[in-house]
Amino acid sequence: MLLCDIGNTSYHFYDTTAQRDYKETASGFEPKSVREQVFYINVNPAVGSRLEGLENWIDLRGYVAWERYYETMGIDRIAACEALTEGVVVDAGSAITVDFVRAGRFEGGFIHLGLSALRHAYRGISPKLDSSFNFDMQLDKMPKNTTDAITYGALGLLADKVHSFGLPVYLTGGDASTLKPLFQTARVEPLLLFAGMQKIIQKAKLC
Amino acid sequence: MLLCDIGNTSYHFYDTTAQRDYKETASGFEPKSVREQVFYINVNPAVGSRLEGLENWIDLRGYVAWERYYETMGIDRIAACEALTEGVVVDAGSAITVDFVRAGRFEGGFIHLGLSALRHAYRGISPKLDSSFNFDMQLDKMPKNTTDAITYGALGLLADKVHSFGLPVYLTGGDASTLKPLFQTARVEPLLLFAGMQKIIQKAKLC
Numbered sequence: 001m002l003l004c005d006i007g008n009t010s011y012h013f014y015d016t017t018a019q020r021d022y023k024e025t026a027s028g029f030e031p032k033s034v035r036e037q038v039f040y041i042n043v044n045p046a047v048g049s050r051l052e053g054l055e056n057w058i059d060l061r062g063y064v065a066w067e068r069y070y071e072t073m074g075i076d077r078i079a080a081c082e083a084l085t086e087g088v089v090v091d092a093g094s095a096i097t098v099d100f101v102r103a104g105r106f107e108g109g110f111i112h113l114g115l116s117a118l119r120h121a122y123r124g125i126s127p128k129l130d131s132s133f134n135f136d137m138q139l140d141k142m143p144k145n146t147t148d149a150i151t152y153g154a155l156g157l158l159a160d161k162v163h164s165f166g167l168p169v170y171l172t173g174g175d176a177s178t179l180k181p182l183f184q185t186a187r188v189e190p191l192l193l194f195a196g197m198q199k200i201i202q203k204a205k206l207c
Numbered sequence: 208m209l210l211c212d213i214g215n216t217s218y219h220f221y222d223t224t225a226q227r228d229y230k231e232t233a234s235g236f237e238p239k240s241v242r243e244q245v246f247y248i249n250v251n252p253a254v255g256s257r258l259e260g261l262e263n264w265i266d267l268r269g270y271v272a273w274e275r276y277y278e279t280m281g282i283d284r285i286a287a288c289e290a291l292t293e294g295v296v297v298d299a300g301s302a303i304t305v306d307f308v309r310a311g312r313f314e315g316g317f318i319h320l321g322l323s324a325l326r327h328a329y330r331g332i333s334p335k336l337d338s339s340f341n342f343d344m345q346l347d348k349m350p351k352n353t354t355d356a357i358t359y360g361a362l363g364l365l366a367d368k369v370h371s372f373g374l375p376v377y378l379t380g381g382d383a384s385t386l387k388p389l390f391q392t393a394r395v396e397p398l399l400l401f402a403g404m405q406k407i408i409q410k411a412k413l414c
Contacts, residue, residue, distance in 0.1 A: 008333055109349055111336065111357050112360035124327075126252070128279075141315060142317065154319075
C-alpha cells in the first residue's frame, strides 16, 4: 500500500510493503506520474487541482470521523491524532502543530510557527535578531544572553508548555530531529502520520 | 527634559515638562532637526549614523550599570527593567521583549516575535493560516478552532508563561493596548521606558 502526506513543501510517501519513505517537492512533483493506488492527505491548497480526476489518488478526508475533531482542522493533525490513544503530538513542519489526545479523544491543540518561518521572522525584525537557535539551551532559567533569549521566545515557551502536561510526547515532521534536544522526553516518530492514516483506512475498511 | 526611545520603526519622544509623548517614523525623521538637548536610547542600527556628531543628542548607553545586565542586551530592555523593582515587563514592539526583575535585580528574559511579524509569518506559511488573532480567547483550555489555535500558538503560550510567575506585569510598547485582553492582570504603561531612562539619568547625575 502506498500512502502520501502532502504538505506545504513536499509530498511525503510511505510504501507500507517495502517499509520505505521518500519525499518529492510540492512545487515540482506531478501526482499523475504515479500509476498505483495512493491513499493521501493534503493540506496544500496549491496542489489540489493537480489531484483532481486522478482516480488512483484516494483522499482520506472523506473517511475521517469528523465529529471527533473540528471542521477547519488540518487533516495532517487529525492523522497524527489518530495514531495515538494518549499523548501530545508535535508535528514540526512549515508550521509546528501541537495536539493533545487523552483516552483516545482529541482534546484540542494549537498552531505554532515552524523553524524556518521563525528564523526568517526574527531576521526580518532586525539584523541584531538574526541569530541561530541554541537547541541545547536549559529551559529552567530565564536567559541572560541574546541567542538563548531568542531561542526561548521562539521555541522555549513551546517546549515548556508541551512538557507541562506530563503526557508522552511524539515528535514528528521534517524538523523533528533538529528540535529533539529541546523536547528531552519526546520520542521522534518520523512515520507517525502514516500510522494514523493506516488507522483511518482500517476503520473505514478501505483495505 | 526631552527623552527619546528609538526603535526599529519610530522615534518615540517624551517631553517631561509638558508630560507629552509623540512619535516620528524611524525611516524619515532627521534627528538634527531637534535643537534642544535629548537623552536617548537606540536599538536601531540604521539610524546610528544620523546621530553621530550631534552634541545635543546624549546616548544613555554609556551611563547604564552594565554589570547588572548582559553585554548584547538591548538598551530598551534595560531601560524598562530600570523602571521597576519587582515585576515582568512585556514590551510589545516589532519584537516583544519579556524581562523579569526581582528585588531590583534583572533575572533574565527573552525575545518573542512582535504582532506584525507574527501575522506576516503565519500568512507566509499558508493562506489557511492567514487568520486574525482572537485577543479575547480563553487560555485555560486547548483550542478547538483555527483562529484560537493560531492565537494560542502565536501569543497564548507567551501570555501563559508571563502570568505563571505571579509577579506584577507591566505592558508597554506600541502593541500594549492590543495585547491587553490576553494579559488580564497586566497594567498598561505606555511611558515605562521613559521612567527607566529618567532613573538612569538620575543615577548618573546627568540632570
